[in-house]
Amino acid sequence: MYTLMISHYPTYLQKDSYKTTGCFDLQCSGFIQTSSKIALGAAISPISMELGQQYYITIGIYMDENTNNWWLIFGNGITIGYWPASTLNVLKNSATMVEWGGQVYSPNVRKSPHTKTAMGSGKFASSLKGNACYMENIAIVDFSTQLQYPPEVTTLAEENYCYTALNHQDGSESSPTFYFGGPGQNYNCP
Numbered sequence: 001m002y003t004l005m006i007s008h009y010p011t012y013l014q015k016d017s018y019k020t021t022g023c024f025d026l027q028c029s030g031f032i033q034t035s036s037k038i039a040l041g042a043a044i045s046p047i048s049m050e051l052g053q054q055y056y057i058t059i060g061i062y063m064d065e066n067t068n069n070w071w072l073i074f075g076n077g078i079t080i081g082y083w084p085a086s087t088l089n090v091l092k093n094s095a096t097m098v099e100w101g102g103q104v105y106s107p108n109v110r111k112s113p114h115t116k117t118a119m120g121s122g123k124f125a126s127s128l129k130g131n132a133c134y135m136e137n138i139a140i141v142d143f144s145t146q147l148q149y150p151p152e153v154t155t156l157a158e159e160n161y162c163y164t165a166l167n168h169q170d171g172s173e174s175s176p177t178f179y180f181g182g183p184g185q186n187y188n189c190p
Helices: none
Strands: 003-006 011-014 059-063 070-074 078-083 133-135 164-168 177-181
Touching: none
Parallel strands: none
Antiparallel strands: 003 011, 059 070, 070 078, 133 177, 164 177
16 A cells, blocks of 8 residues: 655655655655646745734645546646556555645654654644644545545544644534644653
């Protein structure tokens, strides 16, 4: 099984549940960049400010039914590039799992002292909109070919005192919003 994770703009691809494989952005063999306007792994601006203006990006990944290539789309239809079907043999017909979230890399993850690297805005998921990093309008296309919120969703944060994840829905939202992030090293995460 392959897992593709999109976070801000880096992508992470791996195929064995994070055991021995994995790569970021264009370090992943096989991705074919087609856009000269947007680069995989590039910085995006403007950025949202805590309790201030919030900026949004739209990202989509879909399988072309004619070629079985998986396309990465930004905004309203800007194609960034694709992973050829030949490089993603397991994803020949569909994906079996989709993940959204954030990731922090440091030699000090799961060690003491823990890294001071923040995830997302650096605020815990429970801080909600305007504070925590979040993704909304999350959807997949299942075998019914309809765009819908995934039927089975769970959250996972491997180091709960350093980073958190939360699926939260208030009365005004049609589907839950996924919040994630954290400061890294803090009083409870030495």
